[in-house]
Amino acid sequence: MPGPTFLRGDRIDLCPIEEADLPFVQRTINDPAVRATLRSSEPKNMRQEEAWLESLDDQEGETLLVVDADGDPVGTVGFGDVDGTWGTAEVGYSVAREHWGNGYATEAVALVTRYGVEERRLEKLVATVYAHNPASMRVLEKCGWREEAVLEREAFVDGRRVDCHRYAAFADDWAPGDDRARAALAADDDGAED
Amino acid sequence: MPGPVFLRGDRVTLRTFEEADLGFLAPAYEDPTVRQRMGSHGPYVERHERNWLESLDEDTVGLVLCPQEGSAEPTGVGLLTLYDIDEREGRAEMGAVFLPDVRGEGYATEGCSLLLDYAFGERRLHRVRATTLAVNDPARATLTRLGFELEGRTREATLVAGERVDELRYGLLASEWDQSETDD
Numbered sequence: 001m002p003g004p005t006f007l008r009g010d011r012i013d014l015c016p017i018e019e020a021d022l023p024f025v026q027r028t029i030n031d032p033a034v035r036a037t038l039r040s041s042e043p044k045n046m047r048q049e050e051a052w053l054e055s056l057d058d059q060e061g062e063t064l065l066v067v068d069a070d071g072d073p074v075g076t077v078g079f080g081d082v083d084g085t086w087g088t089a090e091v092g093y094s095v096a097r098e099h100w101g102n103g104y105a106t107e108a109v110a111l112v113t114r115y116g117v118e119e120r121r122l123e124k125l126v127a128t129v130y131a132h133n134p135a136s137m138r139v140l141e142k143c144g145w146r147e148e149a150v151l152e153r154e155a156f157v158d159g160r161r162v163d164c165h166r167y168a169a170f171a172d173d174w175a176p177g178d179d180r181a182r183a184a185l186a187a188d189d190d191g192a193e194d
Numbered sequence: 195m196p197g198p199v200f201l202r203g204d205r206v207t208l209r210t211f212e213e214a215d216l217g218f219l220a221p222a223y224e225d226p227t228v229r230q231r232m233g234s235h236g237p238y239v240e241r242h243e244r245n246w247l248e249s250l251d252e253d254t255v256g257l258v259l260c261p262q263e264g265s266a267e268p269t270g271v272g273l274l275t276l277y278d279i280d281e282r283e284g285r286a287e288m289g290a291v292f293l294p295d296v297r298g299e300g301y302a303t304e305g306c307s308l309l310l311d312y313a314f315g316e317r318r319l320h321r322v323r324a325t326t327l328a329v330n331d332p333a334r335a336t337l338t339r340l341g342f343e344l345e346g347r348t349r350e351a352t353l354v355a356g357e358r359v360d361e362l363r364y365g366l367l368a369s370e371w372d373q374s375e376t377d378d
Binding site: 156 | 197198199200201202209210211212213247248250252255256257314315316317318372
């Protein structure tokens with residue numbers, strides 16, 4: 001059962017992660033198909049998930065649960081590696097396989113981008129995407145991010161070195177061109193008047 | 195009951211090892227011959243297994259092997275481990291234990307194949323080692339089938355049923371594993 005809504009989107013909300021959400025988080029992070037899109041290569045049992053949840057309290061970043069209209073968890077989104085002097089952080093996101101293709105990641109990244117720059121005074125957000133994951137690059141582009149570099153043979157996936165594409169969003173220069181991203185941001189604006 | 199799927203094969207899945215799995219392997223140690231063949235000389239103690247569960251980290255991977263049985267709840271029949279993972283040297287040791295009633299089903303070969311794909315393809319290891327006793331014919335057959343080379347023999351290393359037996363050390367290189375994959 002996810003915690004109270006923290007950031008409101010159109011078809012999804014972002015909520016704090018509670019203990020009760022860990023079975024979902026654990027199933028998703030261990031799924032070979034999801035893992036292949038993330039920087040995660042070790043099995044995570046429930047004990048390790050519980051320790052991870054506790055460790056979030058000591059970190060400067062935020063990790064939130066992406067929750068659909070039925071109140072069910074569909075993924076996670078957040079940022080870490082915060083440098084308060086530089087005003088930078090790295091954004092990451094994942095969506096459970098059965099919820100791919102619904103635009104949930106786009107909404108989640110749009111909400112987190114605005115939260116990072118408007119509430120946390122971050123000035124540059126970055127994200128690193130495997131070259132073999134164009135769907136994830138589309139998510140960032142829809143949210144108004146742009147590619148700033150290709151990190152050649154940066155990572156090791158499925159037995160070989162692979163390129164990573166590095167994306168960035170600047171506080172004074174990001175504008176989502178996509179309907180789904182704009183709908184998410186508009187919903188949060190409306191939410192203030194509820 | 196084991197946790198979610200971490201590695202998926204045609205006939206088996208490898209899942210995370212959870213609190214609820216403590217003790218499920220006890221029957222594997224009941225037959226003294228089998229137990230000694232695995233190089234285990236003391237009684238099975240759940241407390242020791244709990245300590246092991248708590249020690250799982252990025253240098254120790256332990257996964258429960260479950261046969262695929264349609265929509266039935268996953269049931270663990272064995273434990274596969276990749277331990278002493280040394281990222282600087284690029285090597286690790288592999289271990290496997292199975293319940294008595296599933297031996298001979300080929301689960302070990304398929305499960306270890308998945309674990310080796312993971313070791314070389316996802317963890318970027320260079321070599322994987324396995325140790326067994328000369329009297330453990332099933333383990334030797336599995337290692338040979340997987341393409342492991344016999345690299346060393348420690349003579350009269352231990353006691354099994356009062357007889358001294360040799361310990362065998364096997365190794366498999368990433369380059370050899372790629373090769374055997376393309377041979378399939």
